[in-house]
Structure formats: structure tokens, C-alpha cells
Amino acid sequence: MASGLLKAHTYIWFVLLLAVPTLMFFSVRNLNFNERNNTPVEESEIVGDIIAVDENPQFRTVLYDSPRGRLLELVVKQPLQSASAILYPVVDGERAEKSLGQISTQGSHTFLVEDRFEQFQLFDPIKNEIIIEIEF
Amino acid sequence: MGLDYQWVLWNKHKKTYDKVIVFSMLLYILVFVGVTLVFKPETSIETLVIRAFGSLAIIMLHVILIIGPLSRLDSRFMPLLYNRRHLGVSMFIAAFIHGGFSLFQFHALGDVNPVYSVFTSNMDYNSLTNFPFQVLGFLALLIFFAMAATSHDFYLKNLSTKTWKRLHMLVYLAYALVIMHVFLGAFQQDSYVATALLLAVGFLVVALLHIVTGIKEVRKTKATKALLEDGWLQVCQVSEIEEDRAKIFTVEKERVAIFKYNGKLSAIHNVCKHQGGPLGEGKIIDGCITCPWHGYQYLPHNGQSPPPFTEKIAAYRLKLVGSQVYINPVALAEGTEVTPIPCNHE
Amino acid sequence: MSKKDEFYVGYLDEVGTSTRKRLKRFVVAVLLLVLVGAGIFAFSQRPFKNSTFELTQETEIEGIYHESPYPMLKVNLVDKQFKNVILLGFGKSNADPYLQDIKAMAGDIMNKKLKVKGNLIYYNGKTLIQILKPENVTIVSDDVIPLLPVKTVGVDIFEGEVIDPKCYFGVMKPGQGKIHRSCAVRCISGGIPPVLATTDDNAISEYFLLTDLEGKPINEAILPFVGKNLRVNGVVEKMEDWYLLKIDTKGIVYTHKTNVYAANNSCQSDCASLHFREAFARSH
Numbered sequence: 001m002a003s004g005l006l007k008a009h010t011y012i013w014f015v016l017l018l019a020v021p022t023l024m025f026f027s028v029r030n031l032n033f034n035e036r037n038n039t040p041v042e043e044s045e046i047v048g049d050i051i052a053v054d055e056n057p058q059f060r061t062v063l064y065d066s067p068r069g070r071l072l073e074l075v076v077k078q079p080l081q082s083a084s085a086i087l088y089p090v091v092d093g094e095r096a097e098k099s100l101g102q103i104s105t106q107g108s109h110t111f112l113v114e115d116r117f118e119q120f121q122l123f124d125p126i127k128n129e130i131i132i133e134i135e136f
Numbered sequence: 137m138g139l140d141y142q143w144v145l146w147n148k149h150k151k152t153y154d155k156v157i158v159f160s161m162l163l164y165i166l167v168f169v170g171v172t173l174v175f176k177p178e179t180s181i182e183t184l185v186i187r188a189f190g191s192l193a194i195i196m197l198h199v200i201l202i203i204g205p206l207s208r209l210d211s212r213f214m215p216l217l218y219n220r221r222h223l224g225v226s227m228f229i230a231a232f233i234h235g236g237f238s239l240f241q242f243h244a245l246g247d248v249n250p251v252y253s254v255f256t257s258n259m260d261y262n263s264l265t266n267f268p269f270q271v272l273g274f275l276a277l278l279i280f281f282a283m284a285a286t287s288h289d290f291y292l293k294n295l296s297t298k299t300w301k302r303l304h305m306l307v308y309l310a311y312a313l314v315i316m317h318v319f320l321g322a323f324q325q326d327s328y329v330a331t332a333l334l335l336a337v338g339f340l341v342v343a344l345l346h347i348v349t350g351i352k353e354v355r356k357t358k359a360t361k362a363l364l365e366d367g368w369l370q371v372c373q374v375s376e377i378e379e380d381r382a383k384i385f386t387v388e389k390e391r392v393a394i395f396k397y398n399g400k401l402s403a404i405h406n407v408c409k410h411q412g413g414p415l416g417e418g419k420i421i422d423g424c425i426t427c428p429w430h431g432y433q434y435l436p437h438n439g440q441s442p443p444p445f446t447e448k449i450a451a452y453r454l455k456l457v458g459s460q461v462y463i464n465p466v467a468l469a470e471g472t473e474v475t476p477i478p479c480n481h482e
Numbered sequence: 483m484s485k486k487d488e489f490y491v492g493y494l495d496e497v498g499t500s501t502r503k504r505l506k507r508f509v510v511a512v513l514l515l516v517l518v519g520a521g522i523f524a525f526s527q528r529p530f531k532n533s534t535f536e537l538t539q540e541t542e543i544e545g546i547y548h549e550s551p552y553p554m555l556k557v558n559l560v561d562k563q564f565k566n567v568i569l570l571g572f573g574k575s576n577a578d579p580y581l582q583d584i585k586a587m588a589g590d591i592m593n594k595k596l597k598v599k600g601n602l603i604y605y606n607g608k609t610l611i612q613i614l615k616p617e618n619v620t621i622v623s624d625d626v627i628p629l630l631p632v633k634t635v636g637v638d639i640f641e642g643e644v645i646d647p648k649c650y651f652g653v654m655k656p657g658q659g660k661i662h663r664s665c666a667v668r669c670i671s672g673g674i675p676p677v678l679a680t681t682d683d684n685a686i687s688e689y690f691l692l693t694d695l696e697g698k699p700i701n702e703a704i705l706p707f708v709g710k711n712l713r714v715n716g717v718v719e720k721m722e723d724w725y726l727l728k729i730d731t732k733g734i735v736y737t738h739k740t741n742v743y744a745a746n747n748s749c750q751s752d753c754a755s756l757h758f759r760e761a762f763a764r765s766h
Contacts, residue, residue, distance in 0.1 A: 005301070005412070006353050012308045013346050020312055020339060026264055027319040031327045079606035079687075081532050083541070084557075084565050102563040104607025104723050106686045125559045126543060126602070126609070147493050156509055164516045171524035178530035180655040191523040199512055212504040214490045215497065241654075245573025246668030257664035259706070266710065270664060325659040328526035334519065419489040431491040 046073060052118075052136035061120070061134045063113075072120065073110045074134075076103060083126040087111065090119035090133070153219040157226050164192045182241050187322075190234035194314060196227035198338045201311065205349035211417070214428055221287040228284035235277045238270070269321035276313035279306045289410075297412055315339060357386060368455060368462040374401070374479045375459065382425075384416035388465045391416070392452055395425060395436050400476035402436035403452035403463055410447070438473045528656070533605035535652035540618075542599045543567060543611060546627050547591050550721055551699050552675035552691065553577045555598060555611070556629065564722045568610040568675060569598065570648050574665070576673030583616035593629060595622040603652030607723070608689060610651055632726065635718040640727070641737055642680030644692065644708045646670050650679065663709030676704045678714060678727060690718070690727035703731045711737045 048066030055061075060075040074087060085103040088095045100111045103122065122131040168188040172179055200223050206213040243250035243257065254274050260266035283304055285291075292300050315335060323332055369387055371394065377383045382393040384406055391406035393416025404425065406416045413429035420426070424433035424442060434441055439449040448471035453464040456477055468474060488498030497505075545555035545567065553569040553576065569577035585591055599618040600611040613619060646669035649657035656662055658679065670676045678690040694700045695717070713736075716729035 006350070006357070008305060009346065010350060012305070013343065013350065016308060016312060017343060020315055021336075023264075023316055024319055024336060024339075027316070028323060028327070028332055030265065031324065033327045033329050033332075079532065081534060081605070083602050083604045083609045084559050085607075086560055086563060099561050099563065102559060102565070102723070104565075105688075106606065107684070126557070126565070127541060149493075149497075156512075160513060160516050163513070164520045167517055167520035168524045171521055172527065175525055176527050176530055178532050178655065179527070180530075183530075183655050187523070187527065191519065195515065195519045199515070210504070211490075212488070212498075212501040213508065215501065215505055216508065218490070242662070242665040243668060245575075247574070247672045248668070253664060253668060257667040258709075266660075268664075269660070321661060325656070325661050326526065326528050330522050331526045334522055421489075421491065426489070426491055428489065431493050 054134050054136050056132075059122075059132065059134070061136075063118075063136060068112065070113050070115050070117075071110055072100070072113045072117075073108055074103065074122075075108050076106045079106055080104065082122075082124045082129075082131050084124050085131055086123050086125055088121045088123055089113060089117035090121050091117070095121055095123060149215065150219050150222070153215075154222055157223055161192060161196075161226065161230065164195070165189075168192070182237060186234055186237045186241065189230045189237070190322075193227055193231040193234055194318065194335070194338075196223065196230060197311060197314060198342060200224055200227060201307070201342045202345050205345035208349045208353065209345075211428065217429060224280075225284045225287055228280040231277055231280055235273060238273070242270070265320065265324060267320050269317050269324075272313045272320065273317040276310040276317060279310040279313075283307060283310075292411060297409075301412060311342075356384075365462070367464065369465050371461050371463050373459050374456070374461055377401070377461075380420040382416040382418070384414065385463070387452070387463060390467065392463065393418075393425075394454065394461065394463070395420060396479065397423075397436065399478055400436075401454050401456070401461065401479050402474065402476045403454050404434065404436065404439050405450040405452075405467060407449070408432050409441075409449060415449070437476050438471055440471045530655045531605060531657075533650070533652045533655070533657065534603065536602045539601065540599050541602050541611070542597060544595065544597045544622060546629065547594055547596045548629055549592070550632065550691075550726070551693055551697055553581065555596060556722070565609060566722055566724050568608075568647060570603070570610055570612045570674060571672075572612065572614055574648075574669040574672040574674070576675075577613055578673055580613040580616050581619060584619045584621065588621050588624070591621065593626045594624060595627065596620065597622050603648060605651040606687060608647065608651050610647055612648070632719045632721045635720055635725075637715065637717050639713060639715040640678060640680045640690065641711070641713050642678050643711055644670075644676050644704055645679050646674045646708075647677045647689075648674050650677070658709070660709060666708045667705055670701050670708055671705060673699075673701060676700060676708070678712075688725065690716075690725045692716075693726060693728050695728050695730055697726070697728055700729070700731070707731065707734050713737050 046062060046064055048064045048071065050062060050064045052063045053061070058076070058078050060077060062073045064071055064073070080103065087100040087103055089100060090096065100113065100120075101109070103109055118136065120134040122134070123129070124131055165188050168191065169184060172184055200220060203213065203216045203220050203223075207217040239250050239254065243253035246253060248256070254270050255268070258266070258268035258270075260268065283306070286295065286300065286303060295303070318335060371385050372383060374396070377394060377396040380397050382395040384391055384393050391414075392403055393406045394401060394403045397420040404415060406414055408415050408427040408429065410427065410430055410432045413427045413432070415425055415427050415434070418426045418428045420436070421433075423435070425436050426433050432441070432447065433445075434447070434449055439451040441447040450467040450470045451472055451474040452467055453474055454477050455462045456479055488501050490497060490501055543555060543557055545557035548554055548556060555567045555569060557565045557567055559565050569581075571577050571580050581591070584596070588594070597620045598611060598613060600613040603610040603612060643658055644666075645658045646666040648669055649662060649665055651657070654662060654665060658666070676692045678692055679687060680690070681687045692700050692704060694703065712734050714727070714729055714734050716727040719726040719728070
């Protein structure tokens with residue numbers, strides 16, 4: 001190896017050995033290497049007699065009777081993957097005229113429902129698609 | 137050897153080398169894409185391409201960087217050195233795909249020129265963890281481009297060997313830039329011990345190999361300093377030189393190689409005209425000094441490449457006193473005819 | 483040929499046995515490195531959000547145009563349940579260039595009913611639409627429909643990251659963090675509304691459209707803060723399904739959380755955004 005090349009390499013590696021590990025250390029020093037637990041804590045506010053429960057990876061639906069009346073709790077576990085979401089009761093296999101409400105955030109949503117409602121549907125009016133049928 | 141410039145002078149070894157390169161790159165991309173699609177299926181195509189080719193380029197860079205020291209430590213690794221430039225250009229291609237997609241993804245279709253955006257979208261130059269890491273990647277890519285573009289022998293001839301080598305030594309700067317590009321970029325967000333460790337270990341391996349090689353080289357230099365006597369330097373015993381091989385000595389700050397062949401001795405300047413390879417580590421093949429790096433040849437009695445090639449190196453005068461070899465440290469003009477001195481076969 | 487005597491010349495075909503063996507081992511080692519490296523790098527990626535960008539599909543929506551202060555369409559989904567859809571343009575641009583034609587033609591389009599055709603972007607209850615051609619925006623009726631005033635909720639402090647909603651809610655993965663910062667800067671600089679994305683102890687996210695204290699767009703002033711972890715205080719307002727946060731950028735503080743994915747949220751018992759949710763729930 002030519003002497004000039006050996007000298008050049010020596011200087012370069014001297015600098016690299018000082019600079020690179022130092023910079024590496026200071027860049028990661030404050031980082032958090034733990035995997036964040038992304039599953040949300042499911043909020044549940046049920047006070048009453050549970051009639052039926054339906055569970056899947058995306059939603060948990062609980063129909064129950066409370067002092068206020070019959071309630072439907074819809075827990076959105078994973079972020080919604082729809083352009084919009086409206087909750088409807090299903091009567092005789094069809095979506096009812098009047099909707100129960102709009103769902104957009106994760107977490108618990110509770111609605112007062114008539115006693116006759118046993119099936120429900122989450123519907124996306126923007127894309128005109130059924131998101132999920134909730135049958136207990 | 138540079139007579140008429142072709143893109144690549146193909147031979148069986150280069151073909152094998154390149155086949156291994158292409159196969160390895162394809163394998164990497166396939167495994168990366170496969171694992172991502174299985175475990176992180178919600179990815180997007182752009183993110184997949186950017187990360188696959190970026191991580192591939194880094195691994196390739198590490199392989200490239202260990203070839204140099206490995207070849208110095210064990211001559212059996214020389215074939216890797218022979219076609220290293222193809223590996224370098226391939227690495228540049230992977231890095232270019234990564235950089236190009238990233239440039240488009242993160243900086244294009246906006247309100248300013250994408251390259252301008254690279255340097256100005258994040259102005260936290262005075263912070264470490266907030267540093268605009270993409271600038272580091274961009275600069276590294278520029279260096280790799282310059283190296284890939286000049287990796288052909290054409291540039292070796294037309295830039296001086298010194299300039300060419302200086303340009304290619306920038307690989308170390310590019311290496312540091314790439315490491316920091318990852319540590320200040322991807323690692324700030326996707327922080328995993330495994331990947332940080334992988335890169336840290338990679339750097340350690342490259343560094344250790346260079347340090348060990350450096351120490352060996354320094355020892356070799358020290359051991360071959362010659363002693364002056366009457367204008368002639370005493371170098372060694374004839375028996376110390378192997379048949380058809382040479383021994384290297386430092387003479388007036390230059391390295392000289394003394395070859396023994398067919399009962400004769402010749403001395404030439406150690407540095408090959410092609411890429412500065414150590415001729416003294418070469419061998420006499422078909423009566424020619426053959427450079428261990430790429431097989432360039434020179435006739436031992438005049439330092440000229442055999443026709444039709446035109447390279448010339450400097451020769452030195454030798455004298456034998458008993459079995460002691462002496463060299464005249466004054467180098468003769470390149471291509472000067474020097475009668476080889478006869479020596480007794482041992 | 484002894485190992486020492488082996489000499490490799492690239493353009494000659496023979497390779498010594500010892501050299502050949504060593505090379506084979508090296509290649510095997512490299513291939514192993516390739517497999518392990520690919521596995522580690524690929525596996526070590528944070529999970530991606532299931533956000534959606536309907537790149538190849540166009541949907542038509544109808545609603546009342548308003549700027550509060552960013553161009554939006556208030557869509558009546560059903561039974562007076564509204565969704566405010568943010569209007570966007572192509573690439574890293576807002577919708578303004580695509581609304582020029584209709585503004586020129588109809589004069590003022592504020593609070594008028596428009597029909598917009600474009601590519602939907604949606605995630606976690608927020609919806610946006612990308613308009614690709616000016617002719618995809620048409621007026622349905624010239625009637626001016628006054629909108630309900632925005633409700634003021636209160637003043638509070640939040641911790642989160644300023645993101646651009648186009649990338650975050652659909653187009654990019656990841657659409658946040660340092661990696662994405664330059665893109666977010668370009669988008670917000672191109673007029674796309676800046677949004678503060680916060681995550682509380684229960685991993686539930688809330689989003690706030692950012693404006694200055696007067697409720698005007700804040701695209702330029704917010705640029706240095708984009709893509710970083712911040713603590714922001716401001717006046718919270720509610721506009722149906724979107725919160726607005728009126729802020730003074732001088733009051734923004736950088737938090738010490740090094741990334742949005744802090745394993746143990748450093749919020750204490752009076753954690754800001756949780757506090758806010760409780761306060762808001764109480765006020766209704």
C-alpha cells in the first residue's frame with residue numbers, strides 16, 4: 001500500500017472512530033425502544049342487565065336494560081375504516097327510517113333504543129356501503 | 137488494458153461476480169417485501185420500496201467496505217477486490233432508487249423545487265435529534281454518484297490517479313453520512329434495539345478490520361526500511377526473495393519491489409499505473425510482473441507493459457555483493473532499460 | 483499449489499483451490515447476512531395505520547361549502563347528522579386552485595350547496611376529499627344556507643404532533659413523525675390545514691384543526707413546529723365532528739417525549755387531553 005494512502009486512511013479512521021460512535025450514542029440516548037401498546041383500553045360504562053353481546057376485532061356491541069331504558073353500547077376498538085358511519089336499527093331485515101346516530105371516534109358510544117330493536121347495522125352513506133351487520 | 141474503452145471487458149470471473157451480486161440483491165428485496173407483507177401488511181408501495189432499497193444499500197455498503205481490508209489481510213480475498221467496482225455501482229443503483237423515491241415522496245408535488253425542499257423543509261441544523269437527516273442522505277448519494285460515474289477505467293486515465301483515489305476515498309465520508317442519516321432519521325421514529333445494534337455492529341466490524349489491517353501495514357513499512365552505504369542501499373539477502381515473487385522495500389520514501397525470476401533480479405517501483413496496486417505482491421507470469429489487483433503486466437527489465445499496452449513504471453539499478461542485494465535509490469525514468477542482475481539459484 | 487503460491491488474475495480462468503474455498507465461504511456468509519438483514523429490517527417496522535386513500539376511485543359528495551377557516555364541505559349524511567369533509571387538491575396542495583373556476587363563475591360560493599367529485603381519504607372518523615379537476619366542483623343551488631355557529635368548549639392544554647391531514651388520514655404510511663416531517667411541511671405550506679393529533683392514555687386519538695387566535699389560517703406560522711412533539715394551549719371550539727384549536731404559536735412548548743409512541747404516557751393524573759374529554763363530556 002502506498003505510504004500516502006496509509007497515512008490518509010489513518011487520519012480518516014481516527015476521525016471516524018471519534019465522531020461516529022459519539023454521534024450514534026447521542027442520537028439514540030433519549031429514544032424509547034419499547035413497543036407501544038396500541039390496543040386501546042376499552043371503556044365500558046354498563047350499569048344494568050345485559051341482554052346480548054356481539055364481539056369482533058373491530059367492534060363490541062352490548063345491548064342491555066338500564067334504569068334509563070334499553071341501551072345499546074357500541075365500542076369502537078380499532079379506528080374506523082369508513083368514510084362515514086351511521087348506526088341504524090334493523091327492522092324486518094331492512095334499515096329503519098330513523099338512524100340512531102353517527103359514529104366517528106374510537107371508544108364507547110351509547111344510544112337509547114326501543115325495546116323492539118334486536119338487530120342493528122352500521123352504514124356508510126357516503127359510499128353507500130354496509131360496514132357491519134350486528135346480529136346477536 | 138485501456139487501449140480502446142469498452143463499458144465492461146467481460147470475462148468468466150466478472151460474470152460470476154455479477155451473477156452473485158444480482159442474485160443477492162433480488163433475494164434481499166424478495167425477503168424484505170415478503171416479511172413486510174406478512175407482518176406489516178398495511179404498508180404502502182412507496183414506503184416498501186424506499187425501505188427495501190435503502191436497507192439493501194446499507195448492507196451492500198458494509199460488504200464493500202470490508203473487501204479492502206480483507207484482501208490486505210488474506211490474499212485469497214483478492215478476487216473480491218478485482219470486481220469491487222461492480223458492487224459499488226450496484227450499491228449506488230439501490231441507493232439511487234431509495235433516494236429518488238424518497239425525494240419524490242416527501243418533497244415533490246409541493247410548492248417548491250424538491251431539491252430545495254430537501255435542504256429547507258427542516259431548518260433545525262443546530263439540533264442533533266431534529267437535524268434534517270435527509271440532507272445527509274442526499275450528500276452521501278452525491279458522493280456515491282460521483283464514485284459510480286468515475287468507476288470506469290476511462291476516468292482513471294483522465295483524472296490523475298491521485299485525484300481519482302482522493303475522490304474514491306470520499307466513500308468514508310459517505311459512510312459516516314449514511315450512518316447518521318439512519319440514526320437521525322429512521323431510528324428517531326422506528327426505534328428498535330435490533331436494527332440499531334445491527335448498524336452499530338456493522339460499523340464495529342468495518343472499523344476493526346481497518347484497524348487490524350492498518351497495524352499490519354505499519355509493521356510491514358517499519359520492517360522494510362533499508363540501510364545506506366556509498367550511495368547504495370543494502371536491502372536483503374537473495375534467499376529472502378521467493379522465486380517468481382518479490383519483496384517490497386521502502387527506498388527514499390518510495391516503495392520498491394525486487395523480483396527474482398529465472399536466476400535474475402530486477403527492481404521496479406511498487407505502484408501499478410492502473411489503480412496503484414502493490415506490484416511487489418504480484419507474481420511473474422509468462423515473464424511479466426503481474427499486478428495482484430487487476431492483472432496489469434510489466435516487463436521486469438524495463439518497466440514497460442508488453443505491446444500493445446503502453447503503461448510504464450520506473451526501474452531501479454541493483455548490485456549483488458556476495459548474496460547481499462543492494463539497490464541504487466535513484467529511480468530511473470519510467471520505461472528505462474535496466475539489465476537484470478544474475479543471482480545464484482538457491 | 484500451496485495456498486501461498488496461489489495467485490489470482492482476473493482475466494485468467496483458473497482460480498486456486500484454497501482461494502476458491504475461501505470465496506465460497508465468503509459468498510455463503512454474505513447470503514446469510516442478506517437473509518438475516520432483510521428479516522430484521524423488515525420486521526423492525528412500526529405497525530402501519532389502516533388509513534385509506536381511494537386513489538383509483540372517485541366518489542361524489544354534496545354539501546355546504548364553508549371555510550372555517552379551511553375549505554370544507556358540510557355534508558348532511560342523514561337526518562341532519564353532519565360530517566365536515568376537508569377539501570384538498572392534487573399532491574401537496576390545498577383545494578384553492580381547484581375552486582378558482584367555480585368562484586369565478588358563481589361569484590361567491592360561501593355557504594352554498596356544492597357537489598364535489600374526487601378521491602376520498604379517511605381514517606378514524608375523519609374524512610377528506612382530493613379534487614383533481616376544477617370541473618369536478620359544481621354548484622347545486624344558489625341559496626345561501628347559514629351555518630350554525632361554532633361552539634366554544636373552553637381553554638385547555640394538549641400534547642401531540644402537528645400533522646397534515648392528507649398524509650396522516652390516508653395518503654402516506656407513516657403520515658407523521660420525523661420521517662414524514664418534510665412532506666408535512668410541504669403540504670401545510672401548500673395550504674393543507676394543519677391538524678394537531680393527540681393521543682391520550684387510552685390510545686384514543688383526538689384531532690384539532692389549528693388556527694390563530696382570531697380563527698384564521700396558520701399555515702406559515704406553524705411550519706417550524708410541524709412533525710415534532712409539542713405541548714400546545716389554546717381555545718377549543720367544536721364544529722360538529724371537528725374540533726378547532728385557536729392558538730398562539732409563541733406559547734408552543736416542545737415536550738421531552740422523543741417520539742409519539744411513548745410506551746408510558748408521561749401524562750400525570752391531570753393529563754391534559756383526558757381532562758379535556760371529561761370537561762367536554764360534563765359540558766354536554
